[in-house]
Amino acid sequence: MWKAKWITANFTQNEPNTWLCFRKVQAIDSIPKTAIAQIAADSKYWLWINGKPVVFEGGLKRGPNPLDTYYDEVDIAPYMQKGENIIALLVWYFGKDGFSHISSGKAGLLFQCITPNFEILSDASWKSRRHPAFGTCENPKPNFRLSESSIRFDARQDIASWHTLDYKEKSWSKAYAFGDAPMAPWNNLVLRPIPQWKNSGLVEYVNKASLPTESTGESIEGILPANIQITPYLKIDAPEGLVIQIKTDNFQGGSEPNMYAEYITKQGEQEFESFGWINGQKVIYTIPKGVKILALKYRETGYDTDFSGNFNCSDDFYNRLWQKARRTLYVTMRDNYMDCPDRERAQWWGDEVIEGGEAFYALCPKSHLLMRKGMLELIGWQKKNGILFSPIPAGNWNQELPCQSLATIGLYGFWNYYMHTGDKQTIADNYDGVKRYLEIYKLKDDGTLVYRQGGWPWGDWGEQVDIEFIQSCWYQLALLSAKNMALLLGKSEDAKLFTQQMESFRTAVNKSFWTGKEYRHYDYKGTTDDRAQAMAVLSGIAEKSQYPALFEIFKTTEYASPYMEKYVMEALFHMGQESYALGRAKKRFDEMVNHPTYTTLFEGWGIGKKGYGGGTWNHAWSGGALTILMQYVCGISPIEAGYSKFAVMPQPGTMTQATASVHSVKGIITTSFINDASKFELTVNVPQTTKAVLGIPVSSANKITLNGSSVWESGKAIKHDKIINTYTTETHICFEVSSGKWDLKTTKK
Secondary structure (H helix, E strand, O other), X not given: OOOOXXXXXXXXXXXXXXXXXXXXXXXXXXXXXXXXXEEEEEOEEEEEEOOEEEEEEEOOOOOOOOOOEEXXXXXXXXXXXXXXXEEEEEEEEOOOOEOOEOOOOOOEEEEEEEOOOOEEEOOOOOEEXXXXXXXXXXXXXXXXXXXXXXEEEEHHHOOOOOOOOOOOOOOXXXXXXXXXXXXXXXXXXXXXXXXXXXXXXXXXXXXXXXXXXXXXXXXXXXXXXXXXXXXXXXXXXXXXXXXXXXXXXXXXXXXXXXXXXXXXXXXEEEEEEOOOOEEEEEEEEEOOOOOEEEEEEEEEEEOOOOOOOEEEEOXXXXXXXXXXXXXXXXXXXXXXXXXXXXXXXOOOHHHHHHHHHHHHHHOOHHHHHHHHHHHHHHHHOOOOOOOOOOOOOXXXXXXXXXXXXXXXXXXXXXXXXXXXXXXXXXXXXXHHHHHHHHOOOOEOOOOOEOOOOOOOOOOOOOOOOOHHHHXXXXXXXXXXXXXXXXXXXXXXHHHHHHHHHHHHHHHHHHHHHEOOOOEOOOOOOOOOOHHHXXXXXXXXXXXXXXXXXXXXXXXXXXXXXXXXXXXXXXXXXXXXXXXXXXXXXXXXXHXXXXXXXXXXXXXXXXXXXXXXXXXXOOOHHHHHHHHHHHHHHXXXXXXXXXXXXXXXXXXXXXXXXXXXXXXXXXXXXXXXXEEOOOEEEEEEEEOOOOEEEEEEEHHHOOOEEEOOEEEEEOOEEOOOOOOOEEEEOOOEEEEEEOOXXXXXXXXXX
């Protein structure tokens, strides 16, 4: 497959934050319709062909597993011309480990484009050099979790127009060729599993009209439309040798420093864009007095997905919660799902389980690929002894968080991915790793779980965490997910074993930990934990007869962080306490939803002392209510994998009106309901090639019509040729229909 050689610039010392330039002049007689270039770089690259930008920040952080490296495929045919062509790449070598990257120890580039018309292969014939203008900013350095460095650019050392055909490369050396791919330290090459970044181009700040044309020496703030990932830009007229600093208001949003940029001016008119992305709601330029400001702009880049899901309801609080949740979700998506885009950029899987769940409802199906990538990486990084750990990829972390790992492989993680996507192959690829991990867990003589502490015994931020009981619930959910996977893959004996384990474990847990009024592990001495009660409900350990007692606990106990509050809220919906769930969410999320400054949700219930773990103000795990609003309030969820059949069974609670749309793998689903004193109306658009079960809440039902025809009256179904099946549950009267627009109306009893 690979004919190209890995190359680097001669005399490269593989220092952190090294920037290397590569050029190749290639004569071409004819241009094919497509010309797929395969490109791998350690660590990131920018590509120009004939002076035109082709890829802005290509490459993915290493790695798919502890050894291997990702590569990109890019069609370069639209940029080629007959005659001489110049292929130019700028490579940024991180040179250090992080919580989302494992360093290979060497800067390198691999470029290959093979067509019937021509071959372009990286080798010793390429010209290369270290870019002299790039350097590293002074303290404070980005904290140890980040593999990226803050970028300093000295315009006096710039190489003008080096990526154009006219540039003369007299002082450049031939590239140093390491050898044939695949080779150590990059090893096997794995095709990039997610799209190239969405790229806005250079954009004006929201407050463009009020930005100064000459600096007074005071900080200048460019206002962004939301908390987003950007690269900052400036165009100025200045004397040489002045230092300009560029940060965002999120520079220490998670308590510890992340990245910033510095620019040293040359003489005259000049422009600069710092290529290391940063995030925030404001870009803060510190420009010396007297410098003429010709333009200040930014470029938004980020994961290539569409904001195609929507939600709107009669209570604007939840509309704002939903919008802030999606904005927080998007700013934590790039190479991987992140806990936060500033302090860590790390793929903690407890966060990703919630983020992936949100994305299914808020974004288009391209977002699914990011969760798939994370799933494959998690199993790809599995230790020889079967342990799963996160964050990964990582070169400076290898500790297991058992509760997060169980959540990942469980009903809310891997199985939820399958139900929303129908991607059986990814389940098949990961199943053996899931089974190996579950085999690590052992039971006591009484049938309860031997608590697994792992490298970090973390169950949630905050106080009064009954972690041993919570781990038992995650274990039960992981068994259920594994059983489902085994059935899907035709592994009947495995499925039978998992079923037996679930049944006996549930019995043992209830016998040992149910006190008659609450769930409590016998080694836990703290105050009753609301998280533990929620997980008992969601794992199926609790029986419905216990719900009244558990509800009393939820009314008086609020220890869960925003991360675990999602599961508390969901448990209340399971228990039929949707009105209380909505009220509790409004109370607990009040400060962050109603905060006038921030467009994203916080790590903890507040910022600073009110926060947890560093207190970032862009932490997507706090957006779990987005999923609840879509899945429960509007009632949209897959019944069969990949939305071959789905449900719309609203639990409106206190809401009198709501509309929602979901961009499923089968198409756009739209639904709305009206819930007033006299009637309940439900309207649903069911896409082609799928079926839906539409539910009217039992408490609302009297006479029901479907598209104007009676289908239910006096407690009985009326035959209708468009209805596939009618049945009742404890909560809904259900009508199964095929594709089309359906309008159900009922008068209330």
